Amino acid sequence: MKRYSAFAIAREGFRAHKGWDRAWTAPEPRKNYDVIIVGAGGHGLATAYYLGRNFGITNVAILEKGWLGGGNTGRNTTIIRSNYLQDPSAAIYEKARSLYETLSQDLNYNVMFSPRGLIMLAQTHHEVRGYQRTAHANKLQGVDTEWISPTRVKELCPIIELKGPRYPVLGGLYQERGGTARHDAVAWGYARACSAMGMDIIQNCEVTGIRTEAGRVRGVSTTKGEIDCQKLGIVVAGHSGVLAQMAGFRLPIESVALQALVSEPIKPCMDVVVMANTVHGYMSQSDKGEMVIGGGADGFNNYTQRGSFHHIEETVRSLIETFPMVSRLKMLRQWGGIVDMTGDRSPILSKTPVDNIFINCGWGTGGFKAIPGSGWGFAELMATGESALCEAFSLDRFRAGRFIDESVAAGVAH
Amino acid sequence: MLILTCPYCGVAADETELTPGGEAHLTREAPGSDDAAFEAYLFQRENPKGVHFERWRHSYGCGKWFHAARCTQTLQVYGTYPAQTSAPPQAICDKISGARPGWSWRLFG
Numbered sequence: 001m002k003r004y005s006a007f008a009i010a011r012e013g014f015r016a017h018k019g020w021d022r023a024w025t026a027p028e029p030r031k032n033y034d035v036i037i038v039g040a041g042g043h044g045l046a047t048a049y050y051l052g053r054n055f056g057i058t059n060v061a062i063l064e065k066g067w068l069g070g071g072n073t074g075r076n077t078t079i080i081r082s083n084y085l086q087d088p089s090a091a092i093y094e095k096a097r098s099l100y101e102t103l104s105q106d107l108n109y110n111v112m113f114s115p116r117g118l119i120m121l122a123q124t125h126h127e128v129r130g131y132q133r134t135a136h137a138n139k140l141q142g143v144d145t146e147w148i149s150p151t152r153v154k155e156l157c158p159i160i161e162l163k164g165p166r167y168p169v170l171g172g173l174y175q176e177r178g179g180t181a182r183h184d185a186v187a188w189g190y191a192r193a194c195s196a197m198g199m200d201i202i203q204n205c206e207v208t209g210i211r212t213e214a215g216r217v218r219g220v221s222t223t224k225g226e227i228d229c230q231k232l233g234i235v236v237a238g239h240s241g242v243l244a245q246m247a248g249f250r251l252p253i254e255s256v257a258l259q260a261l262v263s264e265p266i267k268p269c270m271d272v273v274v275m276a277n278t279v280h281g282y283m284s285q286s287d288k289g290e291m292v293i294g295g296g297a298d299g300f301n302n303y304t305q306r307g308s309f310h311h312i313e314e315t316v317r318s319l320i321e322t323f324p325m326v327s328r329l330k331m332l333r334q335w336g337g338i339v340d341m342t343g344d345r346s347p348i349l350s351k352t353p354v355d356n357i358f359i360n361c362g363w364g365t366g367g368f369k370a371i372p373g374s375g376w377g378f379a380e381l382m383a384t385g386e387s388a389l390c391e392a393f394s395l396d397r398f399r400a401g402r403f404i405d406e407s408v409a410a411g412v413a414h
Numbered sequence: 415m416l417i418l419t420c421p422y423c424g425v426a427a428d429e430t431e432l433t434p435g436g437e438a439h440l441t442r443e444a445p446g447s448d449d450a451a452f453e454a455y456l457f458q459r460e461n462p463k464g465v466h467f468e469r470w471r472h473s474y475g476c477g478k479w480f481h482a483a484r485c486t487q488t489l490q491v492y493g494t495y496p497a498q499t500s501a502p503p504q505a506i507c508d509k510i511s512g513a514r515p516g517w518s519w520r521l522f523g
Contacts, residue, residue, distance in 0.1 A: 250459070250460070251458065252453075252458050299433070300484075304489055308416065308429060310415070398453055398457045399449050
């Protein structure tokens with residue numbers, strides 16, 4: 001792999017940019033791998049990358065039924081934060097956020113991490129108490145957040161309307177180190193680094209079955225033939241239930257559509273991310289100038305990547321109250337992704353009832369922010385059989401009643 | 415917009431008039447059941463990519479709970495029926511079998 005640098009750009013500039021390599025190779029699958037990861041989204045690619053980097057496991061294939069990063073990695077609102085309430089969540093999301101800070105350097109690929117700051121608005125007295133509690137919890141967890149006054153909110157985000165009328169801004173939970181990153185670049189950067197380590201990223205290769213023998217995984221059947229493996233990692237977000245069914249176990253997960261939308265591009269007007277959870281809307285401005293707006297999730301099972309349009313209407317209607325200028329914007333496009341929701345709104349990074357099959361799912365409405373931490377922990381779990389980051393997120397927590405209840409702290413429309 | 419016909423009042427209701435209630439025909443486990451059965455009842459779901467039997471409440475109408483058979487892959491609705499049953503009615507199963515030969519209810523026994 002040729003390193004990207006200012007020098008490389010200058011060098012290529014003198015020879016009509018003909019010397020660039022493909023960022024990743026497009027091999028046909030071999031018969032056998034040590035590890036197969038199903039799903040070449042952010043979490044799958046990050047898992048493969050840390051398997052190679054931290055544990056030297058590079059005989060790895062990453063299988064993707066569509067194109068790389070084309071699922072929820074390409075459909076989110078790119079927000080990165082770690083202001084969670086429960087200790088296990090704070091640990092894994094903060095690990096992810098801290099890895100994001102140096103990810104461009106680690107991967108030699110610009111993921112455009114922008115720690116522009118993030119405010120979660122408190123618009124009811126219940127939220128005021130909730131977020132103050134989170135701010136205290138974050139202090140104990142070593143996560144850098146603070147409770148800020150309405151005046152400070154207005155300073156940070158001048159386009160906001162504090163007075164309501166329905167939901168006045170009473171303060172906010174501010175994470176100065178939160179922000180956004182370029183979602184596609186995160187997938188592309190990990191893919192390039194995986195490919196450089198000799199891993200095979202195989203796109204347009206759908207897994208159609210999982211072969212097991214005596215309670216242990218042997219390999220997978222795919223649209224490109226049979227492939228054997230020692231260990232299998234399932235990292236497929238909304239389709240986790242489908243893969244789990246192939247392996248013969250059920251998950252505490254339901255798949256629903258979550259939507260987002262962007263406006264036409266406008267001049268810079270907002271350099272923080274603002275989440276208004278009471279009214280179910282969150283907004284940031286992309287580098288292109290579009291206002292990126294997160295909407296609500298449907299309440300019914302759905303695999304179509306299309307949500308119900310009334311959620312868009314609700315989201316925009318409620319945002320107009322807090323950001324009156326939104327009423328003058330034209331919306332450019334809207335899309336949906338299939339998210340895997342667990343009962344306690346926390347992810348599952350776990351061994352499964354089948355030996356050597358591991359599952360990383362249940363990130364629900366907020367997986368993008370966790371990609372590096374999720375990959376870091378899940379790679380450790382797959383390589384060594386245990387991981388302090390993943391321990392609390394095991395599949396058996398539902399039977400044991402050890403929930404990691406983030407229904408409130410996850411902070412999006414559920 | 416998802417439109418379901420309420421089997422009680424006959425209104426073809428928009429989804430904004432309805433409240434989704436999750437998977438239908440779950441066996442309610444009582445105290446004394448084993449942990450695995452109780453976990454399955456509370457948390458584990460079929461979550462099929464295909465035919466899904468689910469509960470809905472006609473919240474802004476007659477207020478009653480009913481069941482619907484719907485495909486999560488195409489959003490096709492195969493029919494709705496009253497909630498006082500522990501299995502999908504034969505007429506609806508036949509309709510689904512016509513549309514999806516080889517289909518069977520419950521992926522997990």
